[in-house]
Amino acid sequence: MAENQIIIPKELLPSDGRFGSGPSKVRPEQLAYINNHANLLGTSHRQKPIKNIVAAIQEKFKTLFALPKDYEVLLTNGGASLMWDAASYSIIQDKSSHAVYGEFSSRFAAISKKAPHLGNPVIVEAQPGTASYLETTEGVDTYCLTHNETSTGVMIDPYYVGNESSVVMVDATSGAGSVSVDPNTYDMYYFSPQKCFGAEGGIVFALCSPKMISRIESIDRYAPAILDLKTTLENSRLNQTLNTPALTTLFLVDAQLDWILENGGMDFSNKRCADSSAQLFNWAQNNPLTSPFVENEKERSLVTATINIDSSIDAEDVVATLRFNGIVDCDPYRKLGKNQIRVATFPSIDPDDISQLIKCLDFVIGELN
Numbered sequence: 001m002a003e004n005q006i007i008i009p010k011e012l013l014p015s016d017g018r019f020g021s022g023p024s025k026v027r028p029e030q031l032a033y034i035n036n037h038a039n040l041l042g043t044s045h046r047q048k049p050i051k052n053i054v055a056a057i058q059e060k061f062k063t064l065f066a067l068p069k070d071y072e073v074l075l076t077n078g079g080a081s082l083m084w085d086a087a088s089y090s091i092i093q094d095k096s097s098h099a100v101y102g103e104f105s106s107r108f109a110a111i112s113k114k115a116p117h118l119g120n121p122v123i124v125e126a127q128p129g130t131a132s133y134l135e136t137t138e139g140v141d142t143y144c145l146t147h148n149e150t151s152t153g154v155m156i157d158p159y160y161v162g163n164e165s166s167v168v169m170v171d172a173t174s175g176a177g178s179v180s181v182d183p184n185t186y187d188m189y190y191f192s193p194q195k196c197f198g199a200e201g202g203i204v205f206a207l208c209s210p211k212m213i214s215r216i217e218s219i220d221r222y223a224p225a226i227l228d229l230k231t232t233l234e235n236s237r238l239n240q241t242l243n244t245p246a247l248t249t250l251f252l253v254d255a256q257l258d259w260i261l262e263n264g265g266m267d268f269s270n271k272r273c274a275d276s277s278a279q280l281f282n283w284a285q286n287n288p289l290t291s292p293f294v295e296n297e298k299e300r301s302l303v304t305a306t307i308n309i310d311s312s313i314d315a316e317d318v319v320a321t322l323r324f325n326g327i328v329d330c331d332p333y334r335k336l337g338k339n340q341i342r343v344a345t346f347p348s349i350d351p352d353d354i355s356q357l358i359k360c361l362d363f364v365i366g367e368l369n
C-alpha cells in the first residue's frame with residue numbers, strides 16, 4: 001500500500017492541520033481583523049490610519065516584551081535575513097562573533113565572513129542538535145546569538161556577553177513571543193513575524209537598546225539605502241518603513257498582539273507553547289520508535305519540536321501520510337538531512353490539536369511499521 005493512501009480516522013484528526021514552522025498557522029480572528037480594516041487596504045502607509053497601527057504595534061511590542069522606556073522598536077522590510085546584511089553595514093564595526101547551531105545562524109555567520117569591509121569573524125559552531133555559546137573575545141564588537149534555531153529545534157536562554165563597547169544581537173525569529181526574555185540580555189532582539197505572531201513574512205521588527213541605537217548612529221561608512229539602519233531608525237521613529245510595507249502583514253501582527261495581550265501577555269503564550277512542546281517531547285521519549293532530536297532538555301525548543309524517527313520507518317512517509325490527511329508541514333528542515341519530523345508549537349497552535357496530532361502520529365507510525 002502506498003503510504004499516502006493510509007486514511008487517519010476522523011476522530012483522531014486535529015481541528016486545524018497547520019503545524020508548519022513558518023509561515024505558521026494564522027488564526028481566523030486575524031483574518032477577521034483584516035476584513036474589519038478592509039477599507040484601509042489600498043491606502044497610503046504614510047497617512048495617519050496606517051501610521052497609527054504601526055505606532056500601536058510598536059507600543060504593544062514594548063508591553064509584551066517589558067521593554068525599558070529607552071528601548072526602541074525598529075521595523076524594516078526584508079525579514080530577518082535582511083537584518084544580517086544590514087548588520088554587516090550598520091552594526092558590526094569590524095569583527096563579529098557568531099554562535100552557530102543550525103542553518104539560520106550559519107547564514108548570518110557566512111554573511112559576516114564574506115563582507116569585504118569586515119574583519120574575519122569568530123565562529124563557534126555546535127554539533128547539530130546542540131547549542132554553542134560565545135565568550136567575551138578581544139577585538140569582537142558584535143556578538144550574534146539565535147534564541148531558537150528553527151532548523152534544529154535548539155533553543156537557548158539569551159545571555160549577555162562582551163563589554164561596555166560591544167553589542168549583542170539576538171535572532172529571535174522563531175523564539176520571540178514564546179517566553180519572556182530579560183531586555184538586559186540583548187541590545188537587539190529581532191524577528192520576522194511569521195512564527196509566534198502568525199503573520200506573513202517580508203518584514204523584520206527589532207527591539208533595540210540605547211546602546212544599539214548609539215552603535216547604529218555612530219557607524220560612518222557607505223551602506224546601500226535599504227540596508228542603512230540609520231534610515232530605518234528615522235523611519236521607525238515616524239511609524240513608517242523606508243519602502244512600502246505589506247499592510248496585511250501589519251494587520252495580522254496587530255491582531256495577534258491583541259490576542260496575546262488580552263489573554264495575559266507572555267505568560268499566556270508561554271503556557272501554550274510549553275504545554276504543546278512538552279506533550280510532544282514526552283510522547284517522543286516514551287515511544288520506542290521516536291526520540292527528541294535535542295538530547296539536552298535545557299536546549300529543547302518551546303516552539304519547534306524536532307523528533308527522530310527510527311530508521312525502520314521513513315520519516316518522509318510519515319510526513320506524506322499526514323499531508324494526505326490534511327496535516328501539513330511536519331517536514332524536518334530540508335538541509336539537516338535527518339530521518340525526523342518537526343512540529344511547530346507556536347502560541348496559535350492549540351495544545352489540544354497537538355494531543356490529536358500525537359494520536360495521528362501513533363496511528364500512522366503503527367500503520368507504517
Ligand SMILES: Cc1ncc(COP(=O)(O)O)c(C=O)c1O
Pocket residue numbers: 022078079080081082104146148149150151171172173174192201202203
Ligand atoms: C531563526 C531564523 N532566523 C532567520 C530566519 C529568516 O527569516 P526570513 O525568511 O523572514 O528572512 C528564519 C526563517 O525561518 C528563522 O527561523
